[in-house]
Amino acid sequence: MTQKTKLEIIGPYTPEHEGPHLFNGEECLVHGTLGTQAFISRPENDRGFIANTFDIRNAREVPVAREFWDVVGKYNGKFYARFNSMAAAGGYWCISGDDTEVIHVREVLPGGGA
Structure with missing residues (x-):
């Protein structure tokens, strides 16, 4: 059995955080920001969309006990x-x-x- 991980929110979105990021509880990629708007996409999808940076959270991977x-x-x-x-x-x-x-x-x- 391999070690499982989950994403844990560590705070609101900041451009300095390299990722991972969460939007509505799901992992997202932040491609760019302009003011309070961000262009994001899901890791498994190449379609992007605009979201408010207030809705994006910085996250980190943490191990889950087996x-x-x-x-x-x-x-x-x-x-x-x-x-x-x-x-x-x-x-x-x-x-x-x-x-x-x-x-x-x-x-x-x-x-x-x-």
């Missing part, structure tokens, strides 16, 4: 499968029988406390 459920052998510790939800892991566990158990794993990020 959470998953592993099904392992109760007596031999053998790894069988990894799931993104307890419901899916529980279903697999029911099929596997009494010789397996489900272990809930939650990543602790630096500075996040224990």
